[in-house]
Amino acid sequence: MYDILIIGSGPAGLSAAITARARGKSVAVISNNAADSGLYRASLIGNYPGLPDISGAELSDRLVSHARAVGADLITGRVISANATKDSFGVAYGSEFESGRALILCLGATQTSIFPGEAELLGRGVSYCATCDGMLYRGKNIVVVSLAPDAPEEAEYLRGIGCHVTELKTDDITIRGDSRVRSVLADGDEIPCDGVFVLRESVAPAILLPGLESDGGYIKVDRDFSTSVPGVFAAGDCVGGALQIAKAVGEGQQAALSAATYIDRGIE
Numbered sequence: 001m002y003d004i005l006i007i008g009s010g011p012a013g014l015s016a017a018i019t020a021r022a023r024g025k026s027v028a029v030i031s032n033n034a035a036d037s038g039l040y041r042a043s044l045i046g047n048y049p050g051l052p053d054i055s056g057a058e059l060s061d062r063l064v065s066h067a068r069a070v071g072a073d074l075i076t077g078r079v080i081s082a083n084a085t086k087d088s089f090g091v092a093y094g095s096e097f098e099s100g101r102a103l104i105l106c107l108g109a110t111q112t113s114i115f116p117g118e119a120e121l122l123g124r125g126v127s128y129c130a131t132c133d134g135m136l137y138r139g140k141n142i143v144v145v146s147l148a149p150d151a152p153e154e155a156e157y158l159r160g161i162g163c164h165v166t167e168l169k170t171d172d173i174t175i176r177g178d179s180r181v182r183s184v185l186a187d188g189d190e191i192p193c194d195g196v197f198v199l200r201e202s203v204a205p206a207i208l209l210p211g212l213e214s215d216g217g218y219i220k221v222d223r224d225f226s227t228s229v230p231g232v233f234a235a236g237d238c239v240g241g242a243l244q245i246a247k248a249v250g251e252g253q254q255a256a257l258s259a260a261t262y263i264d265r266g267i268e
């Protein structure tokens with residue numbers, strides 16, 4: 001088990017990881033590939049203090065190298081759920097799992113909207129993970145909503161294990177069913193199906209971690225960056241305010257200090 005698990009390897013998450021290591025905590029950062037992030041595509045970051053000519057890709061690569069050099073473990077994967085137990089947290093990414101004593105969410109400006117029917121039918125035909133749930137749908141009709149860079153690979157995997165896959169790239173989706181998913185309404189057309197895999201780059205925070213409070217679409221935090229769930233902290237674009245790198249870096253640092261204090265209090 002790690003001391004601190006961080007979700008998201010943008011400036012907030014990597015800053016948190018560097019500070020957590022400076023406080024002597026073991027850290028894993030679980031994230032989508034940094035090279036797929038919006039920051040990576042920015043040709044010039046003009047306003048990060050001291051680095052006036054740096055590109056988004058170079059800044060991102062330097063942050064990754066720095067975090068690795070101080071001993072943070074960087075794990076590539078899309079986190080589909082997190083849950084709190086009595087004194088730790090579990091984080092599922094694909095079919096893998098990690099646990100930590102504190103959790104820091106640095107998800108970026110995530111998509112907070114979900115499709116009609118998605119929350120109601122989650123676990124009853126709605127899935128976020130092809131590797132975890134694909135075998136349940138062998139020989140059945142499924143819809144894959146492809147909204148993440150790796151979604152076409154996941155759709156191919158589902159075809160490979162014998163699912164009959166309809167792949168959609170639209171976000172005009174309604175999921176219909178009663179006790180189970182029965183169909184998907186996509187751009188006005190109804191597609192009967194037994195299951196739907198919604199493959200987004202990020203999961204709405206409230207679905208990612210039940211009990212997490214939001215305010216205006218952003219994760220609600222106190223001044224120490226603690227959230228409504230004890231032991232869970234959040235920083236960067238996902239908590240709102242100026243959506244800027246310098247702010248994300250500072251908040252990531254403070255969230256890590258608060259998480260370290262939270263852990264140390266538990267030991268006392």
Ligand SMILES: Cc1cc2nc3c(=O)[nH]c(=O)nc-3n(C[C@H](O)[C@H](O)[C@H](O)COP(=O)(O)OP(=O)(O)OC[C@H]3O[C@@H](n4cnc5c(N)ncnc54)[C@H](O)[C@@H]3O)c2cc1C
Nearest residue numbers: 008010011012031032038042079108202236237243244245
């Ligand atoms: C094109 C562009 C240009 C910009 N230019 C500037 C600029 O000049 N100056 C400036 O200050 N800011 C700029 N910004 C904004 C800046 O990039 C953000 O404010 C900053 O990156 C926020 O950092 P963050 O760590 O909060 O989130 P992000 O950098 O968005 O990182 C979050 C990471 O978490 C990952 N993630 C989210 N959910 C999950 C999940 N469920 N599982 C796994 N991984 C997940 C995301 O894929 C992403 O990699 C720019 C942004 C863009 C898109």
